[in-house]
Amino acid sequence: MSAIQFHGGGLTALPPLSLYIHIPWCVKKCPYCDFNSHAQKGGLPEAQYVDALLRDLESCLPLVWGRPVTSIFIGGGTPSLFSAQAIDTLLAGIRARVRLLPDAEITLEANPGTFEADKFAGYRAAGINRLSIGIQSLDDAKLKALGRIHGRDEALRSVEIAHRHFDNFNLDLMYALPSQTLDEALADLDAAIALAPTHLSAYHLTLEPNTLFHRYPPPLPDDDLAADMQEAIEARLAAAGFEHYETSAFARPGRRARHNLNYWTFGDYLGIGAGAHAKISFPDRITRQARYKQPTDYLARMAAGNAAELDQTVPREQLPFEFMLNALRLTEGFPLALFTERTGLPLTRLLPEIDRACAEDLLERTLDHVRPTLRGRRFLNALLERFLP
């Protein structure tokens, strides 16, 4: 028998359900990228892949019967390599199979270098209502150092096209880039703010294992300079009216990413497509799934009826850490009751560690709410380790 019991026999209500869709191709692999993305060779098997995605979704339906889908995120890779017709077929197929809420946020990731005005008008007509654009920088020298396929002009043009068809879009920006100074990082940020996005994600460039940059590291700013950049970026975005609501995410009021908030509040998500991950709750357990990562494997497995490489129940001992791994990314923290609501575990499982972290100025709590302090946010990994089983 497990050492940890579900509270009162399990979850009393199932969390909101979202849908993640992975499109695994890019024009070229960036040297810092550890996502499941593969350089496009020849034409993309667009129709075959959309067909596989819809069959994948169908195979998930018995796990989530009757539950509405609150948001969709089409990520990659570079989903904007797909035609508007393919995205339309995909979204129509999803609507025919699940109950998609009428006001669902439907985001598509897009990269400069794949922007054609007609295609983006087509995405909007298909039902995409939010874009996430990977500009990364607006400095030509830095874009070159990052091995991006686009330059500043193309990034600017992509944002112009986005504005024409979408009133809600995110810009991904990176800092602590090769040889970057604090002034350069802030100039890049100012240029991005001037493009009037509703949401901005500012990521620290890190050297991930299994990337070209890890093997041949470029000259990166040291930790102190990177920390100064982070602080200055947060201050400048606050002054520009952006709410800093998650580690790397900043939004105009009312424009927080609903799909991502569902992850951070330990909601459920289906994950279809090569390498996609899913988390699905049942009254008595929480399961995780992962699909085969290689596009050809995924297509072959899906043709045989099942593309899940992993499908397992999350051990209950693991749930406090998994919950905190997500919820402590939120600047405002979370209501304590959410822990039991999402994990089915009693709050007593979490409170001793929370109180210890409060005593060390890493967390602060009231009777019903907890949030990371500034120190807790700066040392987030060390804080999270405390909740490991």
Ligand code: SF4
């Ligand atoms: S465009 Fe994005 S997903 Fe594709 S290789 Fe570059 S960083 Fe990775």
